[in-house]
Amino acid sequence: ATVSVLYWGTAPKMSCLRSGVLVLLLFVLCEARLPELKVSKIILTDVPSFGLLTIPPYVNGERWPRQVNYSIQVGDNGTIVSGYINTTDSYRDAVLLHTLLLPKITEAGHVKFKLRLDPFRKNSTTTSLVLPAVLSILPVFLTPIFCLISRHVVIGLLLSLWVAASMVYGDPATGFIRMCDTYLVSSMNSDIHSRIIIFLVLLSGVIAMVQKSGGTMAISLFLRKKATTSKRGQFVALCFTSLLSIDDRASIMIVGQSLGPLLASVGVTSERVACIIHTISVCLASILPVSTWTAIQVGFVTTQYQTLDITTNPWIACMKTLPYRIFPILAIYSIVLMLFTGREMSKTDPKRERTMGGGTVGMSIVDDESVMSDLHVNYYAVVSYDSNCLEPKSGVVPRIVNALVPVMILVLGTPLGMWLDGLKTLESYNQEIPSIYIPQVFSESTSVNALIWSTMAALGVSLISNLTQKILSIEESVSAWVKGLQNSVQPLLIILSVWALELAISELHTADYLSHALDSLAKEWLPVITFVVTCFISYVCGSSFASMGILFPVVVPFAAHLGRDIVLTSHLSPDEDLIVKCMGAILGGSILGDLSSPLSETTLLTSLSTGCSLSTHTSSQVQFMVSLCLVSLLACVVPVSFNWMNIWEALSLAIALIAVVVYVAGASSDGEGYLIGLFRKHRIKAPLLSRWRAVNQHDYASSAEGYESNDEILSN
Numbered sequence: 001a002t003v004s005v006l007y008w009g010t011a012p013k014m015s016c017l018r019s020g021v022l023v024l025l026l027f028v029l030c031e032a033r034l035p036e037l038k039v040s041k042i043i044l045t046d047v048p049s050f051g052l053l054t055i056p057p058y059v060n061g062e063r064w065p066r067q068v069n070y071s072i073q074v075g076d077n078g079t080i081v082s083g084y085i086n087t088t089d090s091y092r093d094a095v096l097l098h099t100l101l102l103p104k105i106t107e108a109g110h111v112k113f114k115l116r117l118d119p120f121r122k123n124s125t126t127t128s129l130v131l132p133a134v135l136s137i138l139p140v141f142l143t144p145i146f147c148l149i150s151r152h153v154v155i156g157l158l159l160s161l162w163v164a165a166s167m168v169y170g171d172p173a174t175g176f177i178r179m180c181d182t183y184l185v186s187s188m189n190s191d192i193h194s195r196i197i198i199f200l201v202l203l204s205g206v207i208a209m210v211q212k213s214g215g216t217m218a219i220s221l222f223l224r225k226k227a228t229t230s231k232r233g234q235f236v237a238l239c240f241t242s243l244l245s246i247d248d249r250a251s252i253m254i255v256g257q258s259l260g261p262l263l264a265s266v267g268v269t270s271e272r273v274a275c276i277i278h279t280i281s282v283c284l285a286s287i288l289p290v291s292t293w294t295a296i297q298v299g300f301v302t303t304q305y306q307t308l309d310i311t312t313n314p315w316i317a318c319m320k321t322l323p324y325r326i327f328p329i330l331a332i333y334s335i336v337l338m339l340f341t342g343r344e345m346s347k348t349d350p351k352r353e354r355t356m357g358g359g360t361v362g363m364s365i366v367d368d369e370s371v372m373s374d375l376h377v378n379y380y381a382v383v384s385y386d387s388n389c390l391e392p393k394s395g396v397v398p399r400i401v402n403a404l405v406p407v408m409i410l411v412l413g414t415p416l417g418m419w420l421d422g423l424k425t426l427e428s429y430n431q432e433i434p435s436i437y438i439p440q441v442f443s444e445s446t447s448v449n450a451l452i453w454s455t456m457a458a459l460g461v462s463l464i465s466n467l468t469q470k471i472l473s474i475e476e477s478v479s480a481w482v483k484g485l486q487n488s489v490q491p492l493l494i495i496l497s498v499w500a501l502e503l504a505i506s507e508l509h510t511a512d513y514l515s516h517a518l519d520s521l522a523k524e525w526l527p528v529i530t531f532v533v534t535c536f537i538s539y540v541c542g543s544s545f546a547s548m549g550i551l552f553p554v555v556v557p558f559a560a561h562l563g564r565d566i567v568l569t570s571h572l573s574p575d576e577d578l579i580v581k582c583m584g585a586i587l588g589g590s591i592l593g594d595l596s597s598p599l600s601e602t603t604l605l606t607s608l609s610t611g612c613s614l615s616t617h618t619s620s621q622v623q624f625m626v627s628l629c630l631v632s633l634l635a636c637v638v639p640v641s642f643n644w645m646n647i648w649e650a651l652s653l654a655i656a657l658i659a660v661v662v663y664v665a666g667a668s669s670d671g672e673g674y675l676i677g678l679f680r681k682h683r684i685k686a687p688l689l690s691r692w693r694a695v696n697q698h699d700y701a702s703s704a705e706g707y708e709s710n711d712e713i714l715s716n
Contacts, residue, residue, distance in 0.1 A: 035053060035054065035055045035056070035115065035117050035124050036053070036054045036124055037051050037052070037053050037054075037072070037100070037113060037115040037124050037126050038051060038052040038053075038054065038126070039051045039052075039102065039113055039126050039128045040128060040507070040509070041128060041129060041168055041169075041507065042128065042129055042130075042131055042136075042167070042168055042507055042508055042509060043102070043105055043111070043128045043129070043130045043131075043509075044130070044131055044132075044133040044136055044509055044512065044513055045105055045106055045107065045108060045130060045131070045132055045133050046104060046105075046106060046133055046516075047104075047133050047509065047512055047513055047516045048101065048102075048104065048512075048516065049101075049102045049104075049105075049509075049512075050099050050100065050101055050102060051072070051099070051100050051102050051113070051126075052097060052098075052099060052100075053070070053085070053097070053098040053099075053100050053115070054096060054097055055068075055087070055096050055098070055117075056096075057094060057096065063087075063094075064087035064088075064094070065087065066086065066087065066088060067084045067085070067086055067087070068084060068085050068087055068117055068118060069082065069083070069084045069117070069118050070082065070083060070084065070085060070100070070115065070116065070117050070118075071115075071116050072100065072102060072103060072113055072114065072115055073103075073113070073114045073116075074103045074105065074111055074112070074113060075111065075112055075114075078103065078111075079103040079104070080103070081100075081101060081102065081103045083100075083101075085098045085100075105130045107130065108130050108131055108132050109129075109130055110127060110128070110129055110130070111127070111128055111129075111130050112125060112126070112127050113125070113126050113127075113128070129168075129170060131167060131508075133513045133516070133517070134513070135167065135508075136508040136509055136510045136512075136513045137510050137513065137514070137554075138163065138164075138167070139160045139161075139163050139164040139167075139501065139504065139505060139508070139510075140505065140510060140550055140551075140554060142159070142160050142163055143156055143157060143160040143501070143537070143541065143546065143550055144156070144536070144537050144540035144541050145540075146159040146160055147540060147541040147542065147543075147546070147599065148540050148599075151599060152599070153494055153541050153542055153543040153546050153599065154490070154493050154494055154497055156541060156546075157494070157497035157498060157501055157546060157549075158179075158497055160501055161179050161183060161184075161497065161500050161501045161504055162175055162176055162179050163175075164501065164504035164505065164507075164508060165178045165179040165182075165183060165504055167508060168504065168507050168508065179500070183500040183501075183503055183504055184496065184497075184500050186500070186503055187496050187499035187500040187502075187503060188496065188499075190303075190499070192298075192299050192302045192303065192448060193299060193499055195295075195448040195449065195452060196295045196296060196298075196299045196448060196495075197492070198452055199295045199448065199451045199452050199455055200292060200295065200488060200491075200492065200495075201485065201488075202452065202455040202456055202459055203246075203247070203292060203410075203455050204481070204484040204485050204487070204488045205459050205480075205481040205484055205485075206406050206410070206455060206458045206459050206462060207246070207247050207250050207484055208480040208481050208483060208484025208485075209406070209459065209462040209463065209466065209472075209477060209480060209481070209484075210402065210403045210406055210407075210462065211250075211254070211391075211392070211480075211484075212391075212392060212393070212466075212472060212476070212477075212480040213392065213396070213399075213402040213403075213462065213465070213466050213469075213471050213472060214392035214393075214396045214397070214398035214399065214402060214471070215398070215399065215400065215401075215402035215403025215404070215406075216244065216254055216258075216403055217258070217392055217398040218398030218399050218400040218402065218403065219240065219243060219244075219400055219403055220240065220254075220258040220259065221398060222400060223236045223239060223240050223259075224236070224259070224262050227259075227262055227263070227266060228266070229266055230266050230267045230268050231339070231342070232266075233259075233262065233263045233266040233268050234263075234268060234272065234273070234276060234339050235339060236259065236262075237255060237259055237263060237268075237273055237276050237277060238276055238280060238335070238336070238339065240255050240258075240259065241255045241276065241277050241280040241281050241284075242280060242284060243403075243407075244281070245280065245281050245284035245285050245288065245291070246285065246288065246290065246291045246292065246407065246410065247285065247291065247292045248281040248282045248284075248285040248286075248291075248292070248293075248594075248602060249292075249487065249491070249601070249602065249605060250487070251277070251281035251285070252277055252278065252281050252602060252605045252606050252609055253605055253608075253609045255277050255281075255609070256273070256274075256277055256605075256606065256608075256609025256610040257609050259273075270610045270611045270612035271612050271616055271617060271620055273610050273612075274606050274607070274610040274612040274617045275335070275617075275620060275621065275624065276335055276339075277606060277609070277610065278595060278602060278603070278606040278617070278621065279331050279332070279335050279595060280332060280335060281602070282328075282591060282594045282595055282602055283328035283329075283331050283332050283591060283595075284332065286325070286328050286544070286587065286591055287322060287325055287328055287329070289315075289319065289411075289414065289415070290410050290411055290414045290451065290454070292491070293544075294315075294318070294451065295448060295451055296495060296545060296548075297318050297548070297587060298314045298315050298318055298447055298448060298451075299314075299448075299499075300502075300548055300549065300552045301314040301317050301318055301552075301583065302314040302448075303502065303552070303553075304552055304553065304556040304557065305317065307506075307557065308556070308557065308560050312576075313442060313444070313445060313447060314447060315418070315442075315445075315447030315448075315450075316442055316447075317580070317583070318583075318587075320580050321580055321583045321584035321587055322584075323584070323647045323648070323651070324527075324580060324581055324583075324584025324585065324588065324640070324647060325584050325587050325588035326584075326588055326632040326636040326637065326650075326651065326654065327535075327588040327589060327591055327592065327628060327629060327632045328588055328591045329588075329651070330628050330631060330632055330654055330655070330658060331591070331595070331625070331628055333655060333658065334624075334628060334658055334662065337658065337659060337662055338662060341662060341663060343662050343663065393471070393472070393476075396471055399469075402462070402465060402466075402469075402471075405461060405462075405465070406458040406459075406461060406462045407458075409454060409457050409458040409461055410454050410455060410458045412454075413450075413453065413454030413457055413458070414447075414450050414451055414454045415442075415450075416450075416454075417445075417449070417450030417451075417453040417454055418441075418442050418445040418446075418447055418450040419441055419442065419445070421444075421445040421446055421449060421450060422441035422442055422444040422445035423441055425444040425445065426441065426444055463477050490601060491545070491601075494543055494545050494546065495545055497546075498545050498546055498548070498549030498550075499549065501549055501550065502549045502550075502552065502553045505550070505553045505554065506553050510553070510554050511553060511554050511555075511556075511557035511558050511561075512557075514554065514558050515557070515558050515561040515562075518558070519561075521562070523559075523562040523578055524641050524642045524643070525641070526555070526558070526559055526562060526578065526581075526582055526641075527578075527581040527582050527584075527585045527637060527640075527641040528585075528633070528637055528638055528641050530551065530555050530582050530585040530586060530589070531585040531588070531589045531632075531633060531637050532589075532633070533551065534547050534551055534585060534586050534589035534590050534592075535589045535590075535592045535593075535629055537550060537551070537590075537593075538589065538590045538591070538592050538593030538594070538597070539592050539593045539596060539597045540593070540597070541593055541597075541599070542593050542594075542597035542598070542599025542600040542601070542603070543593055543594070543599075543600065543601075544590040544591055544593055544594045545590075546593075547586070547589075547590040547593060548586055548587070548590050551586050552583075552586060555582050555586060556579060556582065556583065559578050559579045559582045560579060562578065581640065581641060585637065588632070589629075592625055592629060595621055595625050596618065596621040596622045596624075596625040596626070597618075598614060598618045603617065603618060603621070627661075628658075631654055631657055631658060631661075632654065635650060635653050635654040635657055636650040636651060636653075636654050639653075
């Protein structure tokens with residue numbers, strides 16, 4: 001009507017025929033806005049599904065009746081579901097979006113839904129593809145298999161994504177096309193994902209600037225003076241790794257290569273140092289409030305919280321999961337405890353023990369050539385980290401301040417940015433500042449924005465510092481930034497593939513199938529099952545990010561379904577504890593793959609930087625980490641899930657248990673644990689111990705000529 005009046009005013013001498021055509025055209029356009037029923041592309045058999053009904057503001061030029069009857073029919077002669085909708089709320093405001101329960105489908109194939117509303121003479125029709133419900137979990141199971149076969153996590157993720165896209169669109173050819181132009185592109189279209197990529201790009205620049213300016217070398221030179229003995233050398237490696245653990249990959253390469261000759265000179269074996277560097281760098285990076293892991297974890301949480309309409313700040317939610325990330329906490333504690341006691345959890349073969357060779361990359365490749373051929377893995381193809389490209393310029397005086405200042409800006413700037421952003425948000429609500437509590441301020445902030453602000457500030461300060469000290473020019477700084485980005489290409493590829501697979505899994509409604517199939521499952525079992533499955537997938541895939549991306553879109557909605565109260569409110573109910581436990585199980589259990597899998601990039605980087613053979617490092621890490629997983633499961637996850645004790649009591653129990661195990665069964669510097677020495681001292685005859693000889697026979701068969709006493713059996 002408005003267009004007609006304006007057009008009439010601009011053309012007062014318009015003929016009646018043209019005016020009638022215009023009015024008729026506008027009438028046809030208005031009548032073309034029929035009610036629309038949107039249904040998911042995929043519907044699962046025997047699983048309840050819903051459609052979104054959109055109605056126009058007016059019907060036949062008038063407001064809708066208060067209640068409107070509807071009916072949905074499957075096909076021409078199928079099941080019919082009927083009911084009514086309220087077109088206005090209690091304030092008489094129009095409600096144009098309605099969620100309707102669809103008829104349950106029992107057979108696979110293409111199905112057509114027909115919607116009929118009473119005031120309309122025409123039906124609205126939509127078509128979906130119905131799949132057997134059990135097939136929705138197929139990509140989740142195929143991902144670790146593809147990773148194991150291809151020996152590379154990116155290839156495994158892309159193959160699983162192709163399978164999922166083929167299931168959604170009906171055939172492999174269309175699935176391949178949609179994998180490229182829909183899922184991979186959509187993974188970067190998300191606002192939160194774009195911010196995470198920007199954060200990682202900026203953080204790579206900060207790390208590169210710190211290395212190129214000599215800040216990292218200054219810390220290394222300072223700590224080298226303290227490493228006068230084997231034990232002090234190990235503590236120096238621990239401290240240096242902790243300082244650089246904001247990025248686990250950079251920490252592994254820098255510490256392994258810079259401290260290699262020094263640790264070799266004080267008698268520290270490459271296997272020992274590899275265990276310290278690898279465990280501390282990965283575990284600390286995964287739990288620090290600001291690191292390369294933080295933004296990715298926040299992104300996974302944000303996606304699920306937006307789907308469930310949970311308004312809690314995702315960064316705050318990640319921090320709530322810290323006590324439930326039991327495995328990395330116990331791993332860090334075990335490393336520190338073994339350094340203080342001088343004992344080890346894993347047995348070291350003296351024949352394979354060797355000191356570090358200065359972190360020479362070629363040495364590790366030559367030693368592990370046979371192992372690599374067995375695994376069908378090429379070091380040069382898998383490991384793209386070039387640590388020499390960021391060595392300080394010749395003649396540059398290393399200064400610790402060049403490293404500490406950017407790191408402090410990162411660590412302190414993020415919570416400060418969240419605080420200021422939260423205050424600004426609350427001020428926009430016209431809320432009085434004195435009445436605001438600290439948790440409320442942080443919950444109203446955008447955590448990823450604060451990460452970007454602090455990282456950009458650290459990058460700017462580092463750039464200005466390099467210019468004022470005449471260490472690097474602008475061209476050299478940008479060149480170092482670009483080289484630092486090269487080392488982050490593979491993690492970015494993994495993250496993008498994981499995001500795309502996460503989107504495909506959500507379209508397959510895997511969480512809905514599990515919620516329907518396991519509806520009677522006691523919610524206390526969910527964190528336990530989640531932890532076990534996460535550990536398995538992460539070890540097979542060799543990537544923490546892959547296991548997070550696979551399980552977050554499946555487990556978190558399922559946990560919300562079991563809690564039930566959470567989905568019915570716009571804020572978190574007391575049952576949030578179940579979601580937090582499950583997210584803690586995922587974020588904690590996924591570390592196992594990075595720490596012990598031979599397919600893990602950090603495992604390969606550790607082997608390269610420390611000179612420890614891949615087979616030796618992997619075997620010792622598996623013994624150590626599997627033991628910690630069992631302790632985490634039995635002493636913490638199970639008791640906390642079933643509410644037998646709170647998380648702090650469970651952590652105390654696990655810490656005490658690990659201390660007993662390390663002291664009683666751990667090997668000391670002479671290779672003998674307290675328990676073994678006790679057997680020798682009292683001449684205890686234990687027939688079961690004779691099995692040790694059979695199990696370990698391959699280790700000493702070349703020198704064994706027969707053992708006749710329990711002393712010799714026990715000592716070996």
